[in-house]
Amino acid sequence: MKFLFEKDTWQEIYGSIRKNKTRTAITIFGAFWGILLLVGLLGAAKGIENSFNSMFGDFATNSVFISGSRTSMPFKGFQEGRQIKLTTRDVDLIRSEIKGIQFVVPRNATGGQVTNGFKTGNFTVFGDFPLLDKVQKKKLTDGRFLNQKDINENRKVCVISDGIYKELFDKDEEAVGTYLKVSNISYQVVGVYKSGRFEGKNNLHIPFSTFKLVYNQGDKFQWMVVTGKQEFDIVQVEADVKLLLKNIHNIHPEDNRAFRGFNLGKEISKVTGFLTGMQFLTWFVGIATLIAGVFAIGNILLITVKERTKEIGIRRALGATPGIVRQQIILESLFLTLLAGSLGIIAGGLILMLIDSQDWLTNPTVNIPIILIAYSVLVFLGTLIGFIPAYMATIVKPIDALREE
Incomplete structure (x- = not known):
């Protein structure tokens, strides 16, 4: 040494x-x-x-997004090109008929002008269930997310992203408890969350039931998030769900254009x-x-x-x-x-x-x-x-x- x-x-x-x-x-x-x-x-x-x-980290990894599209093949008297609309009945049947399902979350979305006093912006308005917070965990910075009481009572409440907060509120201004006008209808802000990159930074969430009434959606919705249990193959779950939907909506079994899908679990793998x-x-x-x-x-x-x-x-x-x-x-x-x-x-x-x-x-x-x-x-x-x-x-x-x- x-x-x-x-x-x-x-x-x-x-x-x-x-x-x-x-x-x-x-x-x-x-x-x-x-x-x-x-x-x-x-x-x-x-x-x-x-x-x-x-x-994608906020989403449950074993998830798939499914929405209705147009048929590409005639079947049982229906012509090709028929627009397929998903309904709440579809959700109930998926939950009861498909093995390996953990969550099924129907969702709606539209554009809307949101106003707070003299500040205005055009943002995406989602109609959601509280269950979304389990599929896509919201990082709340203030207040709460939607709850079942909001759904049952068709409440005019909303949860906003931090992107909307920065555009419509002054720095350090209290947002929870205030009212925003969404397409000239007043909603009380009950929560603010930190947005992720997957759905963008300028989103506003209202109860699914309220969205249905305000925008006259009836029992229809635009797309759903289906989450499978971890021990089940999400690719197989997606195939089973689409086959069931084809049976429900009288679609040819080999028509692969009637439903759009993005399999997050498959992409993550x-x-x-x-x-x-x-x-x-x-x-x-x-x-x-x-x-x-x-x-x-x-x-x-x-x-x-x-x-x-x-x-x-x-x-x-x-x-x-x-x-x-x-x-x-x-x-x-x-x-x-x-x-x-x-x-x-x-x-x-x-x-x-x-x-x-x-x-x-x-x-x-x-x-x-x-x-x-x-x-x-x-x-x-x-x-x-x-x-x-x-x-x-x-x-x-x-x-x-x-x-x-």
Whole structure:
């Protein structure tokens, strides 16, 4: 250990590096690039995952969105092109007939002019059930979400997103308890929530029953969110629901255009698989690049040892033991590895900070333990590879080394 703290040891390492600056740069580039690639790709994968979660994270992952469209095939006397309207009866039958159903949430939406005093804006007005808060959890900042009493009594109440709050209210103004005019009908604000990116920032929610009366929807609605239990395949649940709806509405079994659908569970599975594959590829490429970089360090040190054969012979003749020579070469290998790893981590961190500042991805980060593991692997390999040139330096006899030209 005393060898590590001797001034001459580090002066010799510094002299060797300074003497061959270009070679030193080439030596450390491979390991530097390997850990930079590892940090950068892992951070990017995490950023993609965070971006996806920020967009869909509020929704129950095992969900599918289904809406009525137009038929593309004639069936049982009905012509093609018939518009299909979903009804509350469909919801009841889905709940009772389809296995694996956890929630079925019918929804309506329309555009509406919303006014608060002299401030006005055009926003999306949703007609919803309280059950929506279980399927798409609302991050309330004030008040509450819709409840069953609002539905039963057809109350004129609303829950607004923070986007509407910022446009129609002054900063720090109390919104809950005030009244907004939606298409000239007054609604009392009962809650404010932080909006996500999936449905936008300017949404207003009123009771489904109130929406039905105000906009004369009857028992019809525009689309529904069907959430399956976690142990059931949401793709199969979607297929079962659509088949049941085809039977209810007299649609040809092979007509695939009568209902539109977006299977969130299926898309999340795709993204999850992609992220898993990307992380595996990142580790594989990163570790392979690290190993290649470390071997490059070993090869360059072998060349350095060859060039310093005479110098090593002089040191041996002056009393330097094989152990001292070996330690010197191994320490030089370790130092170059540590330098390459440190620069790679710093550069990778700066790149991730740049990506984050530009909002290309959401919070692209790498866990500290992962960085420490990668760094430890690099140091271990760098030390290990140093034994090869160190051994080559010690097997040369001093008298032969002094004859080297």
